[in-house]
Structure formats: C-alpha cells, structure tokens
Amino acid sequence: MEKMNRAFEKAKKMVGMEVEDEQQTAALEESNPFAFMDEFNQNCTLSTKQSMLVFFNPIKFGIAFTLGNLLSLGSTAFLIGPKRQLTMMLDPVRIYATAIYLASMIIALFCALYVRNKLLTLLAIILEFGALIWYSLSYIPFARTMVSKIMGACFDTDF
Structure with a gap:
C-alpha cells in the first residue's frame, strides 16, 4: 500500500500537482468541515501549462x-x-x-x-x-x- 501511495505522489509531481504530507492533510481536515471538497477542487484544477x-x-x-x-x-x-x-x-x-x-x-x-x-x-x-x-x-x-x-x-x- 505504501508503494502505491509513493507512486501516486510521484505521478502527481510529474503532472505538476502539489503533494501534501499526511500531517498537514489531517490538520486541514480537523479544522475545515469542507476539507474534502477543497482537496477535491485542488486535485481537479489544471495548471496553466496543462490548460494551454x-x-x-x-x-x-x-x-x-x-x-x-x-x-x-x-x-x-x-x-x-x-x-x-x-x-x-x-x-x-x-x-x-x-x-x-x-x-x-x-x-x-x-x-x-x-x-x-x-x-x-x-x-x-x-x-x-x-x-x-x-x-x-x-x-x-x-x-x-x-x-x-x-x-x-x-x-x-x-x-
């Protein structure tokens, strides 16, 4: 499972997405009730290079x-x-x-x-x-x- 997570992180880096660590995501989820939607919107956006x-x-x-x-x-x-x-x-x-x-x-x-x-x-x-x-x-x-x-x-x- 850990290998798959690292592979996903590498793939995210290759397409220009920012990779967050687990502690930062856990703190964000506790503080924001809409954290899932915020994370979803961040993952669904295109960079300028990708959109052009x-x-x-x-x-x-x-x-x-x-x-x-x-x-x-x-x-x-x-x-x-x-x-x-x-x-x-x-x-x-x-x-x-x-x-x-x-x-x-x-x-x-x-x-x-x-x-x-x-x-x-x-x-x-x-x-x-x-x-x-x-x-x-x-x-x-x-x-x-x-x-x-x-x-x-x-x-x-x-x-």
Missing part, C-alpha cells in the same frame, strides 16, 4: 480529442447496440449532422497526423467541436431549431 495544451500543442490535443469522440461513439454503440446506433445516426433527421461530425473527425486526424500543421489542426478541432455540438443537439427534439433561432436573434444586425 490546445494552443501549445494542438496536434497532440487534436489526436486525443478525436480519439475520445470515437470512443464516445463506440461506448454508445456498446450501450444500445451497434445496429441501433447506426440506424439512429443514419436517421433522416440527423444524417447531415452525422456526416459533418464524422467528416470533421477525419479532417482533424488528417491535419494532425498527415499534414502536421498546428494552425490547420486547431481549426479542425474547432470544426469538430462545433460538429459535435450540432450532432448532439440532433438527439434533443427541436433543440437545433431553438439554437438556430437564438443565434439568429443574437447576431441579427437589423436595427
């Missing part, structure tokens, strides 16, 4: 983000079955959203792995994120219509 990964290394982020999206599609296929997932994706209501979403994932992987251009990869990530939102909204009745009307009202230039 998209801009410093968009190629690595683009690959991870796209593979995460592919895994999420695979997990929903696992939950509801691949045949039902495919029929839902190819439903006439969301066929275009599905095509744009899948194409954006292919474009992002192409820009990240083959072209290896940071600016193109960043643009492909933005396109993929927008396509993900539009695809997700296709599963909520009238959500795309509502978002379209709200965006049209926000960006309407007629006075």
Whole structure:
C-alpha cells in the first residue's frame, strides 16, 4: 500500500500537482468541515501549462480529442447496440449532422497526423467541436431549431 501511495505522489509531481504530507492533510481536515471538497477542487484544477495544451500543442490535443469522440461513439454503440446506433445516426433527421461530425473527425486526424500543421489542426478541432455540438443537439427534439433561432436573434444586425 505504501508503494502505491509513493507512486501516486510521484505521478502527481510529474503532472505538476502539489503533494501534501499526511500531517498537514489531517490538520486541514480537523479544522475545515469542507476539507474534502477543497482537496477535491485542488486535485481537479489544471495548471496553466496543462490548460494551454490546445494552443501549445494542438496536434497532440487534436489526436486525443478525436480519439475520445470515437470512443464516445463506440461506448454508445456498446450501450444500445451497434445496429441501433447506426440506424439512429443514419436517421433522416440527423444524417447531415452525422456526416459533418464524422467528416470533421477525419479532417482533424488528417491535419494532425498527415499534414502536421498546428494552425490547420486547431481549426479542425474547432470544426469538430462545433460538429459535435450540432450532432448532439440532433438527439434533443427541436433543440437545433431553438439554437438556430437564438443565434439568429443574437447576431441579427437589423436595427
């Protein structure tokens, strides 16, 4: 057990998290009733370097983000079955959203792995994120219509 704790401490140090000793944590827990939430919030925050990964290394982020999206599609296929997932994706209501979403994932992987251009990869990530939102909204009745009307009202230039 002690070896595992030391390994976790080393991993925390490697990703830039501060490691506290046991006496300091015990004193904090006794003095603060919300110590668990404070510790949880400290462990869930990103450093500046970690949060700027998209801009410093968009190629690595683009690959991870796209593979995460592919895994999420695979997990929903696992939950509801691949045949039902495919029929839902190819439903006439969301066929275009599905095509744009899948194409954006292919474009992002192409820009990240083959072209290896940071600016193109960043643009492909933005396109993929927008396509993900539009695809997700296709599963909520009238959500795309509502978002379209709200965006049209926000960006309407007629006075």
